[in-house]
Amino acid sequence: MHYTAEHRLDGALERRFTLGDIPGILWTPTNAPAPTPLILIGHPGGLHRMYPRIAARARRATTHGFAAATIELPGAGDRPPSPTTEQARADLQRQLRTTGRPTDDAVDRLVLPLVEQAVPEWRTALDTLLAQPHIRGPVGYSGGIISIGLRLAATEPRITAAVLFAGSYVPRSMLTEARDVTIPLHVLLQWDDEGNDRRHALDLFDAFGSTDKTLNANTGGHTGVPEHAGDAADRFFTRHLT
Amino acid sequence: MHYTAEHRLDGALERRFTLGDIPGILWTPTNAPAPTPLILIGHPGGLHRMYPRIAARARRATTHGFAAATIELPGAGDRPPSPTTEQARADLQRQLRTTGRPTDDAVDRLVLPLVEQAVPEWRTALDTLLAQPHIRGPVGYSGGIISIGLRLAATEPRITAAVLFAGSYVPRSMLTEARDVTIPLHVLLQWDDEGNDRRHALDLFDAFGSTDKTLNANTGGHTGVPEHAGDAADRFFTRHLT
Numbered sequence: 459m460h461y462t463a464e465h466r467l468d469g470a471l472e473r474r475f476t477l478g479d480i481p482g483i484l485w486t487p488t489n490a491p492a493p494t495p496l497i498l499i500g501h502p503g504g505l506h507r508m509y510p511r512i513a514a515r516a517r518r519a520t521t522h523g524f525a526a527a528t529i530e531l532p533g534a535g536d537r538p539p540s541p542t543t544e545q546a547r548a549d550l551q552r553q554l555r556t557t558g559r560p561t562d563d564a565v566d567r568l569v570l571p572l573v574e575q576a577v578p579e580w581r582t583a584l585d586t587l588l589a590q591p592h593i594r595g596p597v598g599y600s601g602g603i604i605s606i607g608l609r610l611a612a613t614e615p616r617i618t619a620a621v622l623f624a625g626s627y628v629p630r631s632m633l634t635e636a637r638d639v640t641i642p643l644h645v646l647l648q649w650d651d652e653g654n655d656r657r658h659a660l661d662l663f664d665a666f667g668s669t670d671k672t673l674n675a676n677t678g679g680h681t682g683v684p685e686h687a688g689d690a691a692d693r694f695f696t697r698h699l700t
Numbered sequence: 701m702h703y704t705a706e707h708r709l710d711g712a713l714e715r716r717f718t719l720g721d722i723p724g725i726l727w728t729p730t731n732a733p734a735p736t737p738l739i740l741i742g743h744p745g746g747l748h749r750m751y752p753r754i755a756a757r758a759r760r761a762t763t764h765g766f767a768a769a770t771i772e773l774p775g776a777g778d779r780p781p782s783p784t785t786e787q788a789r790a791d792l793q794r795q796l797r798t799t800g801r802p803t804d805d806a807v808d809r810l811v812l813p814l815v816e817q818a819v820p821e822w823r824t825a826l827d828t829l830l831a832q833p834h835i836r837g838p839v840g841y842s843g844g845i846i847s848i849g850l851r852l853a854a855t856e857p858r859i860t861a862a863v864l865f866a867g868s869y870v871p872r873s874m875l876t877e878a879r880d881v882t883i884p885l886h887v888l889l890q891w892d893d894e895g896n897d898r899r900h901a902l903d904l905f906d907a908f909g910s911t912d913k914t915l916n917a918n919t920g921g922h923t924g925v926p927e928h929a930g931d932a933a934d935r936f937f938t939r940h941l942t
Contacts, residue, residue: 647915649906649913668919671919673916674915675914675915676914677913677914
């Protein structure tokens with residue numbers, strides 16, 4: 459892990475880093491007693507493009523006394539493009555335009571390889587982040603592609619609570635994996651999200667094995683998560699990581 | 701409106717009253733600047749039996765600076781019993797035991813007459829409560845039989861925000877009425893509530909006409925609403941009534 463740039467923000471330190479050839483960003487609160495819990499900030503890929511929204515979520519975390527970190531997804535941003543992922547994404551988007559919903563096969567071809575490649579990278583990032591002197595567990599995972607969050611929540615024992623955003627398609631084969639998720643969950647659902655199958659999202663919420671799970675659904679489209687729903691997610695992490 | 705008993709509580713004054721032959725309870729905060737907003741506390745009927753849960757919700761309201769009030773439902777508690785309601789309730793409960801779900805007809809026979817009789821009573825109570833010198837609007841409605849809350853929210857313009865509890869059966873004819881509800885809504889759903897049709901509850905949430913509506917669904921049965929969900933409902937009222 460090599461730090462490549464550093465910005466002092468009001469109450470937080472933002473550091474860019476590389477982990478091998480994977481770029482990432484780490485935010486640490488400057489006025490919280492170290493070491494701090496950590497929230498992994500998921501996203502759909504493209505750290506430059508997504509920076510404003512990712513940074514806003516990270517700053518909420520540091521305000522509540524948590525460190526926050528993210529890494530670039532495979533094939534996204536400055537990482538080498540993946541022709542098969544690009545083809546699968548184009549196919550899925552074409553299906554959305556023409557029929558309004560993608561086939562299971564298109565979802566599988568886009569999401570499953572991404573999950574297979576990304577999840578070990580996030581686990582490696584976690585190894586490195588938790589070795590930093592100012593960061594300790596517990597660890598939360600927040601948002602991003604829900605299938606990546608699902609796999610991480612199901613398989614990474616250091617993640618003890620997760621906020622998942624029902625905002626993308628989940629391969630049907632992963633519904634059974636949801637039973638293996640037993641940590642406290644807070645699931646955000648935008649009720650009118652055009653890029654999401656609401657019924658499928660509700661089935662997934664039902665499938666999670668967690669005994670402590672909350673669905674927070676709000677009117678509005680994909681990017682219209684209301685401020686109070688962000689506040690509720692913050693409080694979820696405060697309950698479970700402190 | 702005649703006050704019949706008065707208890708000073710820590711930070712609140714609890715007064716029993718009668719409105720005609722309908723018993724009720726009013727809680728007012730003693731340390732908030734009067735006049736205060738008002739929350740109507742719904743319940744399934746039976747003020748004696750339900751008192752601990754109703755009073756706990758009322759005390760949450762007074763803690764947040766609101767007055768809270770409730771009245772007995774028709775045919776419940778100390779009010780004259782209604783043989784047709786009792787028969788309809790017995791029929792519905794028998795169907796629940798034998799087939800696991802009531803017929804639409806059984807739901808209609810139990811709920812529709814109750815809504816028709818209760819809603820005007822709550823509106824009359826509202827007239828009287830808002831005439832008290834220490835109470836003003838805005839007015840919120842909270843919980844109880846969801847069909848009563850739905851009808852009040854759809855037809856009573858003085859109610860400006862409602863917390864509804866998806867915990868009882870709603871006549872199918874009232875789904876269309878849900879379109880007329882346009883005030884901010886916060887709907888609590890216990891995901892594993894045996895006495896509730898989850899799919900029906902989700903359809904109802906979808907049907908509400910409000911552009912500002914939140915579904916807060918949690919694992920657990922009818923009475924297992926987690927503390928944090930109660931807190932979220934409190935915050936909803938604080939956002940909309942203050």
